[in-house]
Amino acid sequence: MRASDSGSTDSGSGGTRRRSERTRGAILTAARIRFAADGYERATIRAIARDADIDPSMVMRYYGNKEGLFAAAVSIDLKMPDVAALPRDEVGRALVAHFLGTWEENEVLTALLRVGVTNPAGAERMQEIFRNQLIPVAHAVCPDPEQAPARAALGAAQLLGLALTRYVLRFPPAVALSREEIAAWLAPTLQRYLTAPSP
Amino acid sequence: MRASDSGSTDSGSGGTRRRSERTRGAILTAARIRFAADGYERATIRAIARDADIDPSMVMRYYGNKEGLFAAAVSIDLKMPDVAALPRDEVGRALVAHFLGTWEENEVLTALLRVGVTNPAGAERMQEIFRNQLIPVAHAVCPDPEQAPARAALGAAQLLGLALTRYVLRFPPAVALSREEIAAWLAPTLQRYLTAPSP
DNA sequence: GTTGTAGGCCAACAAGTGTTGACTCCCTTG
DNA sequence: CAAGGGAGTCAACACTTGTTGGCCTACAAC
Incomplete structure (x- = not known):
């Protein structure tokens, strides 16, 4: 997969600097995969380095220590859609669809979930x-702004629970459901949590 | 807390055997607490032994190895209520209430969740x-038996998601909600996942 | 060509892990 | 009382972990 191979015919300025940034990237992607697959403790620096085809000490050189590597590897922008611009009754469906798409294309979320469960920093x-990216969405559609955090938490519980059973614990029926079926079932739930009057 | 203290005036047969069973129990409770708080990897046998006030080697003597200890520590019976005997439209509320009560009185569930996320055996x-205790509940109330596993998975996703955000990740708004509020919000969701016609 | 500097690798360290075996002590049984 | 066996302790093992410092190599500037 190594694009622009070792021929290094790349332009004059910064041949080595280029390479350093390429290995930094290799470390980050390897780290994301390992954290997602194994969680924080079992994703060893040695294994990550092996995946990235470099020496473990390079990880320390570039990211200081394991926590630094984790912090650098799992920065994420959920790119939440602008729900205020949507028809009010399509908010639930849009959020579920966006959530499923993002989760399946981005292993960082699984990594974050796996690490968050066992590691305080995670x-x-x-x-x-949740605070910076999810609550604002609730704020944009909730009838009562004061209830936005609680309603966001309910929605997050539903979505994270689905990710947990489907992508982490892999309950067979949760894995077997198609994205369309999930959207059909979960959309009304999200819609209600975010926009319905308090029960 | 040690009932029938070291006076050992207990009846003749089996003074030592009694003590052994007491330490077995101490190991199990310490293990449950540690697994719940730290997850599988960070719950070290040494820490568990320290909590139980015994030597680490005793853990090996009684449970073989760490996996054996885990298996012995997290066997659980959810004691699911007999939903078939309930009015059909109260199933959701009953399940949410039962779930919250069980989770808050039993740290084993948090241990299981923490371990299940990072450890394949967990x-x-x-x-x-899920298969032996949750699916049967869905079977008892689902309109179409063939859909029971999928519907059970949806319900489990909602409930586990709540446990995740409230008891493990501790999102502040999820922690702040009262059990009554949670029941009021989640009961209709569970009700729909289990008993409503497919969307 | 010489030199400085950054990228990268090797070997090693200290700490902590699960696990094992030999040892002591005490209670129960004859 | 003597003997047996189980409860419990101690010290050590082999191994893995994160982390460190010294060394080599290749490119860029002079």
Whole structure:
């Protein structure tokens, strides 16, 4: 897969600097895969380095320590859609579809979930994302702004629970459901949590 | 807390055997607490032994190895209520209430969730529980028996997601919700997943 | 061509892990 | 009382982990 191979006919300025950035990237992608597959503790620096075809000490050189590597590997922007611009009754469906698409194309989310469950720093990171990226969405569609955090939490519980059973624990029936079926079932739930009057 | 203290005036047969069973129990409770708090990898046998006030080697003597200890520590019976005997439209509320009560009084569930996310054996254990204890509930109330597994998975996703955000990741709004509020929000969701016609 | 500098690798360290075997102590049984 | 066996302790093992410092190599500037 190595594009622009070792021929290194690349332009004059910065032949080595180029290479360093390529290995930094290799480390990050390897780290994301390992964190997603194994969680924080079992994703060893040695294994990540092996995947990236470099020496373990390079990880330390570039990212200081394991926590630094994790922090660099799992920064994520959920790119939440602008729900205020949607018809009010399509918010639930749009969010579920966006969530499924993002999760399946981006292993960082699985990594974050796996790490957040066992590592305090990971949990904090998830709280940040919830606070900065999810609550604002609720704020945009909730009838009562004061209820936005609670309603966002309910929606997050439903979506993260689905990710948990489908992508992490892999309950067979949860894996077998198609994305369309999931959207059909979950959309009304999200819609209600975010826009319906309090029960 | 040690009932019938070291006076050992207990009846003749089996003074030592009694003590052994007491330490077995101490190991199990310490293990449950540690697994719940730290997950599988970070819950070290040494820490568990320290909590139980015994030597690490005793853990090996009684449970063989760490996996054996885990298997012994997290066997659980959810004691699911007999939903067939309930009015059909109260199933959702009953399940949510039962779930919240069970989770808050039993740290084993948090342990299982934490371990299941990073450890294959833990995930398998959760799949077992889902298959043997949750699917039957869905079978008892689903209109179409063939859909029971999928509907059970949807319900499990919602409930586990709530446990995840409230008891493990501790999103502040999820922690702040009262059990009554949670029941009011989630009961209709469970009700729909289990009993409503397919969307 | 010489030199400085950054990229990269090797070997090693200290700490902590699960696990094992030999040892002591005490209670129960004859 | 003597003997047996199980409960419990101690010290050590082999191994893996994150992390460090010294060394080599190749490119860029002078």
